[in-house]
Amino acid sequence: MKKIMELSNGISMPQLGFGVFQIPTHEDAKKATLQAIKAGYRLIDTAAAYMNERAVGEAIKESGVPREDLFITTKLWVQDMGYEATQKAIDHSLARLDLDYLDLYLIHQPLNDVYGSWRAMEDAYDAGKLKAIGVANFENDRLQDLMINNRIKPMVNQIELHPFHAQFKRVQWLQKQGIVAEAWGPFAEGKQQIFSNPIIKKIAQSHEKTTGQVILRWLTQRGIVVIPKSVHEERIVENFAITDFELTALEMDMMSTLDQKQSLFGDMHDPETVVTLEKMHLDYDER
Numbered sequence: 001m002k003k004i005m006e007l008s009n010g011i012s013m014p015q016l017g018f019g020v021f022q023i024p025t026h027e028d029a030k031k032a033t034l035q036a037i038k039a040g041y042r043l044i045d046t047a048a049a050y051m052n053e054r055a056v057g058e059a060i061k062e063s064g065v066p067r068e069d070l071f072i073t074t075k076l077w078v079q080d081m082g083y084e085a086t087q088k089a090i091d092h093s094l095a096r097l098d099l100d101y102l103d104l105y106l107i108h109q110p111l112n113d114v115y116g117s118w119r120a121m122e123d124a125y126d127a128g129k130l131k132a133i134g135v136a137n138f139e140n141d142r143l144q145d146l147m148i149n150n151r152i153k154p155m156v157n158q159i160e161l162h163p164f165h166a167q168f169k170r171v172q173w174l175q176k177q178g179i180v181a182e183a184w185g186p187f188a189e190g191k192q193q194i195f196s197n198p199i200i201k202k203i204a205q206s207h208e209k210t211t212g213q214v215i216l217r218w219l220t221q222r223g224i225v226v227i228p229k230s231v232h233e234e235r236i237v238e239n240f241a242i243t244d245f246e247l248t249a250l251e252m253d254m255m256s257t258l259d260q261k262q263s264l265f266g267d268m269h270d271p272e273t274v275v276t277l278e279k280m281h282l283d284y285d286e287r
């Protein structure tokens, strides 16, 4: 793994970060973010839709780590798509996080007025509010179209990536385009007993590492950015300790045999999924 990835615009992005999705309370989100920064994480991945930007902002302040040493990502939710709504959403996220710029801003879903939003993001990028811009959950064809029809090429695509959904072709194409692939759900959110999978366990034992560490290592050795989430301090620390071992080519291949070649989180191409996401109107104030 590289530790630091260089985005196509020259900005440095840590290869290992911390995700804060599905942490139910303000206090827990703040506590986990503080524990992660204390453990050494510098990339924090939140989203307006996670309803914890305020908690992350408070943790950033309390951590005492200089702003310029952190890499903060947040995302634009579906209800805020379109040029003007996106301009407002960026300012609202900045206000909730109590920051004057974001290191990375992503379109959360490839839905609604993607093009209007992208142009607002390009303008906010030019104005210095956003240091890098990108997307999440975009198929390569949608990304190609976005690139053809706009001025600034997305620097990152954050997609579902874990041993059960390895997405080799999709990642290869992104990397060929100079777009950083970032893995969401690197542990498949614990589905299918991933942490006790016999193949991953065997590899972990031979390195005296945990299965979680082997999964993160397999992804980062593929040149992918990872943002594992945990609310347990010992796991937060464990997930950060992946730089002192390396998987062999054979172990990389063994991990690749686990690929099921499909999402574990539903079908984004199902019109019903689109209806559900488009109807999901969120009040970004925290629970």
Ligand SMILES: NC(=O)c1ccc[n+]([C@@H]2O[C@H](COP(=O)([O-])OP(=O)(O)OC[C@H]3O[C@@H](n4cnc5c(N)ncnc54)[C@H](OP(=O)(O)O)[C@@H]3O)[C@@H](O)[C@H]2O)c1
Residues within 6 Å of the ligand: 018, 019, 020, 021, 022, 045, 046, 108, 136, 137, 158, 159, 183, 184, 185, 186, 187, 188, 189, 190, 195, 212, 213, 227, 228, 229, 230, 231, 232, 235, 236, 238, 239
């Ligand atoms: N762009 C998108 O559409 C999108 C979608 C999903 C996620 N994301 C981002 O990606 C981040 C990571 O994905 P995720 O949160 O969905 O899932 P994940 O990181 O794959 O899995 C998190 C789950 O694994 C458990 N876990 C973490 N470390 C562990 C360890 N060392 N041993 C055993 N269990 C462990 C956590 O439990 P505990 O918390 O109880 O420890 C939690 O249940 C998110 O937080 C978010 O920032 C983005």
